[in-house]
Amino acid sequence: MEIDIFSDTVCPWCYIGKRRLERALEARPQMGLTVRWRAFQLNPDMPAEGMERGHYLETKFGGASNAKAIYDQVRAAGEMEEIPFAFDSIARTPNTVNSHRLIRYARTHDRQDEIVEALFKAYFLRGENIGDLEVLTAAAAEAGLDQEAARTFLASDAEAEIIREEDAQARKAGINGVPCFIFNGKYALAGAHPPDVLHQLFDLALQEEEKEAGAEAEV
Numbered sequence: 001m002e003i004d005i006f007s008d009t010v011c012p013w014c015y016i017g018k019r020r021l022e023r024a025l026e027a028r029p030q031m032g033l034t035v036r037w038r039a040f041q042l043n044p045d046m047p048a049e050g051m052e053r054g055h056y057l058e059t060k061f062g063g064a065s066n067a068k069a070i071y072d073q074v075r076a077a078g079e080m081e082e083i084p085f086a087f088d089s090i091a092r093t094p095n096t097v098n099s100h101r102l103i104r105y106a107r108t109h110d111r112q113d114e115i116v117e118a119l120f121k122a123y124f125l126r127g128e129n130i131g132d133l134e135v136l137t138a139a140a141a142e143a144g145l146d147q148e149a150a151r152t153f154l155a156s157d158a159e160a161e162i163i164r165e166e167d168a169q170a171r172k173a174g175i176n177g178v179p180c181f182i183f184n185g186k187y188a189l190a191g192a193h194p195p196d197v198l199h200q201l202f203d204l205a206l207q208e209e210e211k212e213a214g215a216e217a218e219v
Helices: 012-027 053-061 064-080 097-107 112-125 133-142 147-155 160-172 195-218
Strands: 002-007 034-039 180-183 187-190
Touching: 002 012, 012 064, 012 112, 012 195, 034 097, 034 112, 034 160, 053 064, 097 112, 097 133, 097 147, 097 160, 112 133, 133 147, 180 195, 187 195
Parallel strands: 002 034
Antiparallel strands: 002 180, 180 187
16 A cells, blocks of 8 residues: 655644654554655745744734634644644744655655654654754754765755645645645545544445456456
8 A cells, every 4th residue: 555645744733643643543444555745835925934933824824813712623632642742832823845855855765754743743742943954954863864975965956846736736736735645546535533433445445456456357
């Protein structure tokens, strides 16, 4: 089975979705599973240097008071997944292209899940600016990547255009919110759903695999 997860590193529901997928796989492990994290930007027009958090909340939600009701819901869902969101610690909302570049880089070293986890922790639990090179390289080290090699990669513009194109293609395909899970390139599930819902998609994907295997055997 293959699962492609379109996600953004500043999306709290994506962190919750990751935890719920982990619980789904703990209950029903899938042999030969491949999980790929794909780029999506909630704020594709974000300046390269990011934006002061208060200004972002004003622009996005009409102010901190309006954002509070939304984040209270997220915080409650996070508590159920043992994610202690520290939204008040976030001082700056970053542009996420470089964090997505790091995730793509980590794929070639088989450390994608680890770097996604490290980035979520840095941003949501410690309020760190994951648009900053030092924060990103520290996350790389935390994920088991060579810190200096990651720094060299990030200091270039390698794969930046690929990240922007992946984001654009996701939108063209109809993805307008994340997380979005694509099973075997065919079945999409948008949102941070609980394990029982994910299990239904497991079944659908496995049934399709069995059908295709049966058809090949008959040829």
